[in-house]
Amino acid sequence: MSSHLPDFVDPWRMVDQRRVFSGYAAIADLSRLAKIVLGAESDIELQLEFERDREKRACIKGSVKAELLLECQRCLSPMSFSVMSQLNIALVRSTEEAERLPDDYDPLLLGEPRIRLLDIVEEELLLSLPQVSRHEVGECCPDAHQETEQAATDLDEPDERVNPFAVLAKLRRK
Numbered sequence: 046m047s048s049h050l051p052d053f054v055d056p057w058r059m060v061d062q063r064r065v066f067s068g069y070a071a072i073a074d075l076s077r078l079a080k081i082v083l084g085a086e087s088d089i090e091l092q093l094e095f096e097r098d099r100e101k102r103a104c105i106k107g108s109v110k111a112e113l114l115l116e117c118q119r120c121l122s123p124m125s126f127s128v129m130s131q132l133n134i135a136l137v138r139s140t141e142e143a144e145r146l147p148d149d150y151d152p153l154l155l156g157e158p159r160i161r162l163l164d165i166v167e168e169e170l171l172l173s174l175p176q177v178s179r180h181e182v183g184e185c186c187p188d189a190h191q192e193t194e195q196a197a198t199d200l201d202e203p204d205e206r207v208n209p210f211a212v213l214a215k216l217r218r219k
């Protein structure tokens with residue numbers, strides 16, 4: 046499996062050439078996702094297959110696999126979250142075209158001639174995140190909450206961690 050991926054591609058050309066990209070992405074390369082999750086347990090595994098379906102629709106199939114670390118919103122300690130997502134994306138040029146798609150397709154509205162491959166991966170992962178991340182009942186870390194609260198009072202300390210309320214607000218906006 047090649048881990049060398051081009052940054053940007055012309056998606057229509059990739060469809061005509063039936064290109065397949067597979068490899069790995071680091072969470073650091075997915076900046077919007079990196080702001081929402083605590084991290085990832087390993088690199089994100091991806092396979093993007095550009096092709097036409099039987100109706101000659103330009104589409105992207107393939108898969109995205111990730112082991113993300115989310116912050117439990119009950120005890121504020123990390124929890125693992127596995128994503129194993131099958132892609133079923135149709136390339137469209139207008140919202141009208143998107144509305145005509147069969148329900149099992151996710152439309153990807155292309156305004157520009159090029160797309161960043163990792164944006165497709167990132168979008169898929171963002172859509173896979175739960176509305177509210179919480180450990181299963183009984184699996185919360187009993188001591189973590191207090192520790193995190195003490196850390197959070199130290200406001201002058203530069204902190205790369207995401208404010209849990211900002212994350213919540215972002216999720217609620219969906």
Ligand SMILES: [Zn+2]
Nearest residue numbers: 117120180185
């Ligand atoms: Zn918890």
